[in-house]
Amino acid sequence: MAKIFQVRYTVGDKTVAHEHYTEKGGRADAKALSKVIGNAMLGEIDIAEDGLRTMARVWEFTGGEVGKPIKREGSPSPVDVIKSVEDTRQPEGKTEKKEKKQKLTDEEKIAKIKAEAEEKLKAIEAGTFVLPVKGRKATGTKKPKADVDRVAKLMEDLGCTEKAARIISGAQLNATGRRVRVSLAVINAERAILASEIVTALNSSGKEDREIDFGDVMGAIHHLNYLFSRENQPWRVTIHSKGENDNILNLVPVKIEYENEAPIESEEGSEDAA
Secondary structure (H helix, E strand, C coil): CEEEEEEEEEECCEEEEEEECCHHHHHHHHHHHHHHHCEEEEEEEEECCCCCEEEEEEEEEECCEECCCEECCCCCCCCEEEECHHHHHHHHCCCCCCCCCCCCCHHHHHHHHHHHHHHHHHHHHHCCECCCCCCCCCCCECCCCCCCCHHHHHHHHHCCCHHHHHHHHHCCCCCCCHHHHHHHHHHHHCCCEEHHHHHHHHHHHCCCCCCCCHHHHHHHHHHHHHHHHHCCCCEEEEEEECCCCCEEEEEEECCECCCCCCCECCCCCCCCCC
16 A cells, blocks of 8 residues: 655635655645645545555644644545645655765875874974873864964964964963063073063063063063963973072973873973073
8 A cells, every 4th residue: 555645735715735755745845835825734645556545644734833643534535736746756855875984094094193193293393282181082282262373373463483373372372462572582582581681672672662671571471371371281481580680581391290190291301491
């Protein structure tokens, strides 16, 4: 015994119908029609081998909502079918099988692992590598909160190296203002530098809106170290006193410690205060 689903609706003074092979197609059609014209009826019709049609159930759709199915018996009344099951078959769509992904060869697997390892090495060199923490999935490298183009933009705006831009981006340091200029002075030095040297350089640059002092520099450094810690960055600026109003500042890689884990030394070496 075959089965079709017939959607009936009224246009003016005439009742017409669409027929579907599937209940899903009939329901979608009836729902759409009822939203437009107010109501529609969906009927489940059994077709015997001799062609005799018998009603099984009907659903009433009103404003896109469907009512409970109602059992029916007997043959459906004649109606003008303006869309047959052949007409409605294509709009119901065909499911397409997704292509299976081809398995990688051993050579391709090795090449993939090599590429991932090289990316991690680059992240370590740039200071953006983050060690995995117990209890959460390791991501390998920390995803930037800003757009991936932020490093390039920082290089352009600040006129700094890629390494400096990655450190600034990793710390989520604001790219404008005195703090970033103080931070760049320490990062670009690539050695120990006196706070007094930074004071002199910035005051002679003509970019400051007032004369800065030792306190301004140290405030910026303390803020940078706070950001390094907050963003789990493998960098710190060491501070060693040199006289009453001067400090020796040095950007160094640091070991990162996690709860319930032994401390791990950074591959770039231990702290060097110079």
